[in-house]
Amino acid sequence: MASSNTGRKSTIYDIAEKTGSSTSTVSMVLNGNWARYRIKEETANRILACARELGYNVNMKARGLRLSRSGLVGMILPHYRNRFFAGLAETFEDQARSRGLCPIVVGTQRDPSLEVSVTETLLSQRVELLFIAGVRNPMPLNERCSAAGVPCINLDLPGDGAPSVVSDNRSGARAITDVLIEKLQARGALPDELVLLGGVAGEYATEMRIAGFRDAFEARQIAPAADAIECCGYNALAAKRALASRYEKLGRLPAGLLMNSITAFEGTVQFTATLSPDAWKSTVVGCFDWDPFAANLPFDVTMLRQDVQKIISEAFTLAENYDAADRSLILVPTGFGNMFEEAEQTNEFDR
Template identity: 55%
Template sequence: MASDRGQRKSTIYDIATSTGTSPSTVSMVLNGTWRRYRISESTAERVLGAARAIGYAVNMKARGLRLARSGLAGMIMPHYRNRFFAGLSESFEAGARERGFCPMVVSTQRRPETEREVVERLLSHQVEFLFIVGVARPEPLNDLCRAAGTPCVNIDLPGANAPSVVSDNRGGAAMLTGLLLDKIAATGGGAGSGGADLHFLGGVAGEYATEERVAGFQEAVAGHGFTVSKTHIHRCGYSPATARQTVEEMHHRLGGMPAGLFVNSITAFEGAIQFFKSLEPDAFRDRFIGCFDWDPFAAFLPFPVTMLRQNVEAMIDQAFVYMEEYRVDACPMVKIPPQFGPSGTVPRHG
């Protein structure tokens, strides 16, 4: 056996044989991920001792960076242009620092090729975990993390290959829609021939968050004894420019504002406001607008807006719980309820 080792480099199979463990266990010990896979400390020490004893020191030295803690915590997100993503980033950075990590946050502008490139780069810097925010199909990124032995959590949009933390989009949309319908009913308007004069603006067809909010919107309308036409649901994306064009066309087709308008993001709301500036104040009399997002500057608009604030602090707190209890074979999902954000005051956090 000794002469055989003298003719070739030792391998993880030699270490596995000498310690009575599997090659995969040896690999996890040598690359520093053994704690994440619940390998005991005594087994890890035995593997490391055997590796040194049979001449694996050179290979172990080459893996020194993997065995040491980098202290880096990574997050990717689409952008920082609204309070939701900015709030997630701020809460993540605070939570990472409280736990002794140095946070790294990178925006990807919702480009899949950029998302992959950034994740690969962060993994090459050996981040100890990664929060993946607002990625429509995060499974390929989850798989990259798994191959690198790096825990990850999906936030805002879920994936099947890692734990996920999302807003309760359906429940929040139903809550907001119900409030709009109650306000409309109090004026004695908003329905004709059994249909609700309520429109849904913004979002992307087939996207998890959008479809959940549309479902909540429809459920609330049905719960009030109305129906809503498919032509009242305008999945026009999140761009302010397309939202502005869509609401302008809606206004022209209806001959005025609908009784109620549910806006599916602050960026779509920005586009709607660009058109609303061209209208007289009377255009908003007995008209009610809600937004599934929050910004305190809405208090200064010349018409009332009911806004939902996604609970970014609770979302990040739960993501850290999943990270600290991470298991590679467990992919749970939790939904965090949003909160009404007062138009005139900043809502309390948490």
């Protein structure tokens, strides 16, 4: 439709007046920066429609102003250093591509300022969807996605600003604690010698795993030792030091060890590598995480596997039926994988 102002080209002031928007808002929309400045997509669409109606001369394609599908979907996660996060990223990429989408994955090193910066950058690139994995406080990121009209799903750690899909940490921790207690009892050792090392106090996943650990003891009407739980972080060196301290006090390894993450488990391996074979053969070890390399270790280890395929599938289902008011929490069961079979497959692929 031609401009209603005969003999004069329409300006951003005309668009601002007709839409009830500020000239700065109109300018940001016409320059393609509406998402970066958290302008609602509805507002941007209204301004662009008005611009077309008034005959405002905009090269929509050249200036990237189309609000049609970008085909981009994003994921942020702490890092790729363990199989769980690497598996989340790889599965996300596979499932995104199977839907005809182009995935973008960025590691943010658990740095809150970097998490915000990366989120804002991805929104400015008009991602259609953002998965937020392993962020301890996803609310600021959820709020930015909401302001930009972009669906987001929290993974691994839940948040109050969007729907969340996480492993069933409590049930999983109870299941692996049950296995370790049974192994201790079969060896004639006392269950209260089982200790839980790793994780961050106050963090959702750690607190749920601690609760599951306690559940297994409570079901047997016994209690873990007063010092059985030590939240030494998700850090191999910190776990190594924590275990070394216990070894020094006891004069041996604890009879049972449950490590809260694969990185904490790495610290266990590093420390036990300094000991004689007899020292670690007397200990049963478990890990709330999974890696096939454990099949090749010279001591007994039970590993719990988180279902990354299910986590990502559930997240895409939420995204495809997205409700901005949805704050549901979906718990994905864990399981005990066949490490020996997986190790053989991994070795075969590496040859």
